[in-house]
Amino acid sequence: MKIKKYVAPSMRDALEKMKRDLGTGAVILGSRKISRGGLLDFLGREMFEVTATTEENVLLDRKKAPAGGGPNGSRISVTIGDDGPVTRPAAADFSSVIKSTLEQSGTPAPTAGAGGLSSGGSSNVHLLRQELKELKSAVGEMAEQIKYQKMPALPAMLKEIYKKLSGIELEERTAVELVQNLYGRYSEKEYGNRELVEKFLIDEISRMIRVVKPSPVREKAPLKIVFLGPSGVGKTTCLAKLATSKKFYGDRRVAMITADTYRVAATQQLGTFSEIADIPMEIVHSPRDLTRALKHHQDKEVILIDTAGGSQYNDKLISELKELLEAADPDEVQLVLSVNTKPKDMQHMIKRFKISQSTRLLLTKFDETLTFGSIVAVVRDSGVPLSYLTFGQEVPEDIELADPLKIARLVVNNVF
Numbered sequence: 001m002k003i004k005k006y007v008a009p010s011m012r013d014a015l016e017k018m019k020r021d022l023g024t025g026a027v028i029l030g031s032r033k034i035s036r037g038g039l040l041d042f043l044g045r046e047m048f049e050v051t052a053t054t055e056e057n058v059l060l061d062r063k064k065a066p067a068g069g070g071p072n073g074s075r076i077s078v079t080i081g082d083d084g085p086v087t088r089p090a091a092a093d094f095s096s097v098i099k100s101t102l103e104q105s106g107t108p109a110p111t112a113g114a115g116g117l118s119s120g121g122s123s124n125v126h127l128l129r130q131e132l133k134e135l136k137s138a139v140g141e142m143a144e145q146i147k148y149q150k151m152p153a154l155p156a157m158l159k160e161i162y163k164k165l166s167g168i169e170l171e172e173r174t175a176v177e178l179v180q181n182l183y184g185r186y187s188e189k190e191y192g193n194r195e196l197v198e199k200f201l202i203d204e205i206s207r208m209i210r211v212v213k214p215s216p217v218r219e220k221a222p223l224k225i226v227f228l229g230p231s232g233v234g235k236t237t238c239l240a241k242l243a244t245s246k247k248f249y250g251d252r253r254v255a256m257i258t259a260d261t262y263r264v265a266a267t268q269q270l271g272t273f274s275e276i277a278d279i280p281m282e283i284v285h286s287p288r289d290l291t292r293a294l295k296h297h298q299d300k301e302v303i304l305i306d307t308a309g310g311s312q313y314n315d316k317l318i319s320e321l322k323e324l325l326e327a328a329d330p331d332e333v334q335l336v337l338s339v340n341t342k343p344k345d346m347q348h349m350i351k352r353f354k355i356s357q358s359t360r361l362l363l364t365k366f367d368e369t370l371t372f373g374s375i376v377a378v379v380r381d382s383g384v385p386l387s388y389l390t391f392g393q394e395v396p397e398d399i400e401l402a403d404p405l406k407i408a409r410l411v412v413n414n415v416f
């Protein structure tokens with residue numbers, strides 16, 4: 001009997017190959033996972049092998065073989081239709097097929113009575129069970145492989161880069177996209193060039209990050225900026241940094257307003273800073289209070305408004321923030337988030353706290369983490385532009401404008 005083997009990075013690919021070659025009348029004789037080194041190896045994963053023949057071959061073989069089969073004359077074959085593998089009664093004596101497969105592959109066929117194959121009923125049931133078990137595991141492997149379908153068998157150098165990108169917590173989708181683009185754009189020799197790859201990755205990642213410049217300070221009406229977000233992320237510190245930094249509003253006529261009256265320490269924190277920096281500060285308890293305070297500071301160039309931090313799941317906080325924003329009618333809403341936060345939580349925080357069209361992301365605590373890959377997808381998917389980054393507790397030094405190239409370099413620096 002003519003038996004063929006199909007090897008591919010996934011079970012589905014191996015089955016596809018077989019289908020293309022043998023058509024829908026293909027009969028699977030066996031399947032297994034194998035390890036292959038070198039270039040065929042996909043990201044260090046195993047390959048899959050399907051051994052198959054055609055139904056015609058099986059029938060031919062059967063004609064040659066002595067009559068027999070299971071107790072009910074039932075025999076099993078697995079054929080591939082358009083909907084994938086199906087088991088059905090067929091005209092093949094499976095044990096003889098297995099025997100001849102083993103003979104062809106040089107493995108001695110087990111003898112009947114030694115726990116091996118026989119034409120007896122119980123061993124057929126055993127075979128059937130075993131085959132079902134293998135099919136079950138093959139389907140599981142296929143599912144496992146589906147997420148890698150988009151990737152071709154990769155040259156070793158690209159595999160290394162992919163692994164490194166995953167190591168810096170870049171979301172899988174982004175890592176795959178980058179490696180695919182690298183693979184598509186350059187020759188093997190070129191993507192072996194470290195500098196070229198580094199530049200490519202920095203350029204690509206920087207294009208994924210959208211930033212926004214600060215709104216210009218106006219002559220007639222003060223620029224109003226609200227800071228909001230989860231607790232402890234650095235909202236008040238950011239406000240203080242922007243109020244005093246000469247790069248930002250340090251030379252402007254600034255007023256500070258805090259609506260964070262939940263914690264006594266919060267008003268004290270800004271109060272102390274107000275005294276040291278000699279910047280006027282107001283405490284407001286309601287949206288109406290806020291309107292009054294804003295009127296009072298009409299002569300200022302910039303008004304910075306602090307709010308209470310809290311959980312994104314706190315509906316009361318979110319609705320109070322909405323009311324404050326209505327009263328403030330701000331030019332900018334700085335949604336402050338720490339880069340230490342888990343990407344999934346970050347995504348949810350953005351969804352909940354993005355209650356204004358003027359929302360921008362202010363990312364803090366870059367000094368407290370080593371890998372920045374995870375923020376790329378969060379920022380990209382959020383559709384909210386980045387405004388500032390902070391990288392320490394020092395006021396006013398540790399803040400700067402968000403720069404896509406700088407962020408991309410931070411991300412990629414951990415790759416090389």
Ligand SMILES: Nc1nc2c(ncn2[C@@H]2O[C@H](COP(=O)(O)OP(=O)(O)OP(=O)(O)O)[C@@H](O)[C@H]2O)c(=O)[nH]1
Nearest residue numbers: 231232233234235236237309364365390391392393
């Ligand atoms: N390492 C580091 N610490 C920071 C940074 N920004 C702020 N912090 C610190 O984070 C802590 C909390 O800062 P706050 O400004 O009080 O945070 P907040 O968001 O106003 O907190 P709540 O008002 O309680 O919600 C303080 O110890 C800050 O010094 C940063 O970029 N890096």
Ligand SMILES: [Mg+2]
Nearest residue numbers: 235236260266
């Ligand atoms: Mg605060």
